[in-house]
Amino acid sequence: MPKDHRPKSETPATEELLKPREAAVELRISFPTIKQWIYRKRIRSIRTAGGHHRIPQSEIDRLLFRTTGRTAPERTMVMRRLSGRNQLVGRIESVQISGLMAEVVISMGEQRITSIITARSAREMNLKPGQTAAALIKATEVMILRV
16 A cells, blocks of 8 residues: 555545656756655655655646755746746646647646747747746736746
């Protein structure tokens, strides 16, 4: 029976589970760091029947932005490469290109945001499902920044 640090009801049965090495790549940290995070319970993991750790995708999404910069000033600099301050970091769920326009859906945990951008922009950024991206919100416009 898998050992989990949270009640079973909080981990959806269909949620993707990643190996620690895969999670480390997603979070842009080293494998030893992710192992330490697991042992210190900084990141939630599920134990397989064989005793191996698996990390739910929701945990990766929860920590995704925090690892963009190691310190608060680094994170501020990452956020301020553009003038837009309202930036939501998530994972690209889908990219639908039709004619001159593209619809990009970004998932941030249970939340989703949809942006309509030019097809050319989507192609130039090589946007694909599963990539990390940020939605930049300025008034009623949403821009996509591949991170």
